[in-house]
Amino acid sequence: MKKILIIGLGLIGGSIALGIKRTHPEHQIIGYDKKDVQNLAKTLGIIDESIPRLEQIQEIDVIILAAPIDVTLEILGQLSQLKLKKDVIITDTGSTKSRVMERAIKVFHDKNVKFIGGHPMAGSHKSGILASDVNLFENAYYVLTEENAELQEILSGLHAKFIILNPEEHDKITGQVSHFPHILASSLVQQSDDYSKEHPLVKNLAAGGFRDMTRIAEADSTMWTAVLLSNPEPILNRIKDFKTQLDEISEKISLKDEKAIKSFFDTGKKIRQGMEIHKGAIPNFYDLFISVPDEKGVILRVLALLQDISITNIKINEENREDIHGQLQISFKTEKDLVRAREIIEFATDFKVA
């Protein structure tokens, strides 16, 4: 039986608590946050106990910091001033790792603390203890800055996939695949809005592709501000590199270089098709398009026929996007599933399939 202190009882902290209990109900989970949040977490059975102040924690075996990055940085300092158990494990859950590791190394340099940077790559646009979900991290990547069998065993109930990355590498990678794209999306939205002041129909004619590209512009601005502030160099590097890319395609357009422009799009298409974007390296774009009559129950009929096949998405296309047609767009995990589904629909209905 271990004593686990979770500092920060929001969506992440609460979900971690639930996940730990799933495989280790014997561990005692102590929570620390604002008083009313603590009480709520206890009432909901998410934590076993709480502490009124961050002190007297020398019996704690594992401390999990599930707070925003800036709060985490501060609490690391506080913890370093306290009497802690020998070889206590301390870990965090922040979206960037370099700053946190720097701070941890500094404050704990002469202490018997095992600090492991952590980043469970899952979340929600919801927040708060009430949104806690034992399945939040199911199949998600959980980055750790080093292996630790004890910590990974404690967190086994999260059903996450642990991946070991040094802090700088983590921040560069997330800078490219997560942080910079958020900047891109928000910039495109603002550019279009600006343009719509002189060209009002911009808003009406934005099609599905535009919507897909800008969805992440709705992410939480407080969190993303903290992310940008804590990972400036890789992000600035990606912005600079991207501007170079834009210069290159601009030149090809100015020179009317048809071959080069086609090559640009061909390359992008090929890479994107080959990109393994899911955990488990399952490409995601096995889509079937089914033209269905506009009748009640038609979608249910199609799904009932496909009950034994793993579907990942069903899109009901009523709008007409410039790059999609067909009224029911069903996504499968594998080509095999798609072929089987197509056979079934073509056999059992007269709906047109593409």
Added chain:
Amino acid sequence: MKKILIIGLGLIGGSIALGIKRTHPEHQIIGYDKKDVQNLAKTLGIIDESIPRLEQIQEIDVIILAAPIDVTLEILGQLSQLKLKKDVIITDTGSTKSRVMERAIKVFHDKNVKFIGGHPMAGSHKSGILASDVNLFENAYYVLTEENAELQEILSGLHAKFIILNPEEHDKITGQVSHFPHILASSLVQQSDDYSKEHPLVKNLAAGGFRDMTRIAEADSTMWTAVLLSNPEPILNRIKDFKTQLDEISEKISLKDEKAIKSFFDTGKKIRQGMEIHKGAIPNFYDLFISVPDEKGVILRVLALLQDISITNIKINEENREDIHGQLQISFKTEKDLVRAREIIEFATDFKVA
């Protein structure tokens, strides 16, 4: 009864033919394309007749050019050399309008031709006559460079929404909401692929947001090359403007200006939330998240409960995206629909809803 000549019997030409016949079966549709395509179109009943060569067309009332832009530009020249019916209507379907209009004005300047630029804003990643669909343009915007009651009546069976825009305005708007985003998506994909050579886990850690942003990078490279070549100025203008945006956010990051960065994300979020991206100005982001047990038939059960409500998308979340959680993600058209759906699910099941 009118004689309508459709030049180019691909997805667009074929679908227009089907649409015309829906409200005007009395019109005669003549097709022109490669011989085997013509024959297929006749066999499929998409056209009534075909012509072996582009000549003897002085009885044609309306000519619709449903060919790629470069082919269209050439055929306009050919048509101007032929004997045509007095006041014949000629229209095209190209993704950009300025170049086509320029050409048409030039070649038809002393002829009795009514040329109207057209751009039906719908499509598919499929192509070819076999993909023709009478519903392709259902509720899609169909841009015309001027009103024309006769043409609009002929095309009424397409069920599209006509919108009148001058060519330059059309090209600027599509440059912003369609052409430039395609460049962005493809550039991001290529940048990430490049980066993954030194940082291999880029491919594994790309999450849902990255996928959304790069989906349109899979668009047809031949078509998009033609688009860029025929709309260079607005596109170059958008690229240049975007680089300025990137410079601005870079500066805020360099200066660690927390307030300014937060304001940047807040602005993007607010605009995106308010953006009316659909036809009919229906915002699209009324999403319900339902945690469902991993049992067969559960999705059918939920959809059966929601049969009377308009659903636009059902996403089955097995992967864990950093910005979404909850296993069934159902999108509704209006907030009212979402609220009603939530009531129903909460009343009739014990599934957790967010």
